[in-house]
Amino acid sequence: MIKTAPDEKPRKRKGIVHINHEYCKRCSICVNFCPVKNLEIRGQKLIELERCTACKICQRYCPDIAIEIEEIDDKTVISGESSHHNGG
Amino acid sequence: MNNDTNFKRYLKLDLLPTPWCPGCGNGIVLKTICQAFDELDLPKNGTVVVSGIGCAGRSAGFFDLDSVHTAHGRAIPVAEGIKYANDALNVVVVSGDGDLIGIGGNHLFQAIRRNTNITVICYANEIYAMTGGQVSPITPHNTKTLTTPNGNPDRPADIQFLFKSNNCFFARTTAYHLNHMRKCIVEALKFKGFSFVEARTMCIVNYGRRLGYKNSNEMLLHYKEFYKINDYAEALAENEIGIIKSAPRSSDGFPSA
Numbered sequence A: 001m002i003k004t005a006p007d008e009k010p011r012k013r014k015g016i017v018h019i020n021h022e023y024c025k026r027c028s029i030c031v032n033f034c035p036v037k038n039l040e041i042r043g044q045k046l047i048e049l050e051r052c053t054a055c056k057i058c059q060r061y062c063p064d065i066a067i068e069i070e071e072i073d074d075k076t077v078i079s080g081e082s083s084h085h086n087g088g
Numbered sequence B: 001m002n003n004d005t006n007f008k009r010y011l012k013l014d015l016l017p018t019p020w021c022p023g024c025g026n027g028i029v030l031k032t033i034c035q036a037f038d039e040l041d042l043p044k045n046g047t048v049v050v051s052g053i054g055c056a057g058r059s060a061g062f063f064d065l066d067s068v069h070t071a072h073g074r075a076i077p078v079a080e081g082i083k084y085a086n087d088a089l090n091v092v093v094v095s096g097d098g099d100l101i102g103i104g105g106n107h108l109f110q111a112i113r114r115n116t117n118i119t120v121i122c123y124a125n126e127i128y129a130m131t132g133g134q135v136s137p138i139t140p141h142n143t144k145t146l147t148t149p150n151g152n153p154d155r156p157a158d159i160q161f162l163f164k165s166n167n168c169f170f171a172r173t174t175a176y177h178l179n180h181m182r183k184c185i186v187e188a189l190k191f192k193g194f195s196f197v198e199a200r201t202m203c204i205v206n207y208g209r210r211l212g213y214k215n216s217n218e219m220l221l222h223y224k225e226f227y228k229i230n231d232y233a234e235a236l237a238e239n240e241i242g243i244i245k246s247a248p249r250s251s252d253g254f255p256s257a
């Protein structure tokens, strides 16, 4: 995987993927439809690779309401990261 | 979270996940029905869901609404009874094609004749799924199923004309065409009279796999490639989805308004 500079990655990332692992049946509909291959099933678990463009195809087609996209705008604080995505 | 998820207020979220197989299209139909309810802001106190038996029939219990899970094929007469007893209610039937058109076919025909002011959403997976994948009244010609291993020798029932000749509402849509499905359900709910939405949806486990589809995505892409939208036509060809034109479309409120 290509490493991007820490202040570059969030700029390309337009959505945060929220996965409800209790609802997710790992059917792979979202994995197969994601246009940027942001979703993968690894070790029996759906994960995201932090390059979501917020197209919401996954959210729309998920039969189990297990995946929701939070669009990132300038004010979004990405949890687990210490500063605003636009550099702070 | 936002407008995209407001529809969840119509579901019993604590009962999820549903018992359906991974990749089953029923969840897409269930979700789209809730989105249509949300778009029309149907009152939770004045809306009742009725289902028959089958995988699709299981959906009634997941609505956060009053619901009845009836005997096989009997959803429509129960729904009609509710409507005739209390006309103020919005009554919606959710069930499978085997339940509604096969086992309950006589009731469907009588409801068309009476033009009862209820809405039926048929989860049309073209199969009796829950019992293992037996041929249904809308399984396409030549299609292999558990009970037609050499291909279905019969033609599927083309029920649209029954609706048309009795001034009822008929629409066909698919789980790939999400906006279209929602529009069909919204128009069906607004229609004053008997309305029926045949929502083609994928049963990957007891139907798709037997036909060679590797996963649900391939079935969704088949819908995308096979079906063309032809709304308000005189009739729908086998490869067309849409709303039948001759139905008296009404834009002035819900059935019970």
Ligand SMILES: Cc1ncc(C[n+]2csc(CCOP(=O)(O)OP(=O)(O)O)c2C)c(N)n1
Residues within 6 Å of the ligand: B053, B054, B055, B056, B057, B072, B095, B096, B097, B098, B099, B100, B123, B125, B127, B128, B129, B130, B131, B136
């Ligand atoms: C009177 C009666 N006959 C047969 C059955 C067995 N049965 C249970 S589900 C089912 C098939 C339902 O098929 P469909 O309505 O197409 O729904 P799906 O499972 O495909 O969603 C059948 C035949 C039953 N429960 N009751």
Ligand code: SF4
Residues within 6 Å of the ligand: A023, A024, A025, A026, A027, A028, A029, A030, A031, A046, A061, A062, A063, A064, A065, A066, A067, B023
């Ligand atoms: S489509 Fe939904 S249920 Fe299927 S793997 Fe993706 S999030 Fe999980």
Ligand code: SF4
Residues within 6 Å of the ligand: A015, A017, A033, A034, A035, A036, A037, A038, A039, A051, A052, A053, A054, A055, A056, A057, A058, A059, A069
């Ligand atoms: S919103 Fe689009 S880009 Fe983001 S994970 Fe879902 S399908 Fe992929």
Ligand code: SF4
Residues within 6 Å of the ligand: B019, B020, B021, B023, B024, B025, B026, B055, B056, B125, B129, B130, B202, B203, B204, B205, B206, B207
């Ligand atoms: S058998 Fe088919 S219709 Fe029933 S839950 Fe499984 S995939 Fe869905």
